[in-house]
Amino acid sequence: MGWFVPIGQVHLLPWPLAAVCHPARLSDLGNLAQVLWQFLSLSLFSLGGGNTLLAEYHHLSVEKFCWLTDSQFADLYALAEAAPGPSSMIVGLLGLGAAWREGPLWALLSGYGAEIAILLPSTLLMVMASLSWRQMEHSPCRIAFQRGLGPITLGILFAVGLKILRTADSNIAGVVVSVVVCVLMLRTRISPLWFMAVAGVLGGLGIINR
């Protein structure tokens, strides 16, 4: 398992980080604009449902802007999966965490703002697509887009799965649970809420820890 290194020890970054990562404060308007721009621009790259963006969310909130630690990010991912409604609402939780140290009002505002930013561009595009689907349904461009998108989504989802695994699990017990849940997800139709509940109990008993 050569690749399995806790993420805190390796910086998988295209650009170098300062030795200490200071959380970017959102009350600074320059920061706020930069953050909003990051979410707005990611919106149109959320292929194949929202989950393809998870590794990018991790990059922004843990590595780039330092709002969250690895384990907080993993916790928020788990909460978004467990809560009712589309799991892509994790962006709201990230926004909440980003401004939490600036007070609950800012945190809520930031949570709603982040969610609106990530949904706005894709929603506008989807409105146009809904209204012009008849014209584009048989265009070769649309067909090529649909066929070409699949393999790319497949590659992204594997990368995201690996990234979340490395973020969430810091020991062998955690990895074993993740792999067992992964197999059960593929082989059975049991609701994933049960897996999270059972694993939560195992965690409470101290059998899984981090």
Add this chain to the structure above:
Amino acid sequence: MTESGRAATPTCLDLFVGMLQVALSAFGGGLSAWSQRIVVEQKGWMSNEEFITGLTVARLFPGPNQINMAVFIGASFRGLPGALASLAGMLLVPFSLLMLIGSLYFQLHELPAVDRVLAGVVAAAAGMALSMGFKILDDYRRDPVALLLAALVFVALSFGHLRLIPVVLVSGPIAMFWYWPRERSEA
């Protein structure tokens, strides 16, 4: 899209309330099934074919599938205002609840008991993330080019330390070029 015998075109308020109903019904899961049941069977706003077209469009375009579906339903009847109304209806309750859960989390996550339980939950959730790729892998078993493309994207992201946007901007056009329909098959 008007055939006789169809229910009247929903207003923005109807769309908001309808999607609110879908979101509340789907609290245990199965959002897609519930929106079909309510929009097609209960309210008769759309035919089943229209609904399935909507699912195709929602999956194809960027954005979370369920949210795109709400946008499709709203936009089909009332354009942009309708899309925003059904989006608000679908997200209002679950998102506010999530913000509440998030606030509780940031209040309590330093308690050792909470942290211990979450350590377990997180391991299970990571397994769910890991299963996403395997779930659609079967669709590409017989397409070596697709597998090669997927492998390149995976390696670029996981080991090449590249970010998603440049990877998609490079691999997307290559994939579209390869899969461009060549044979004329239409009547």
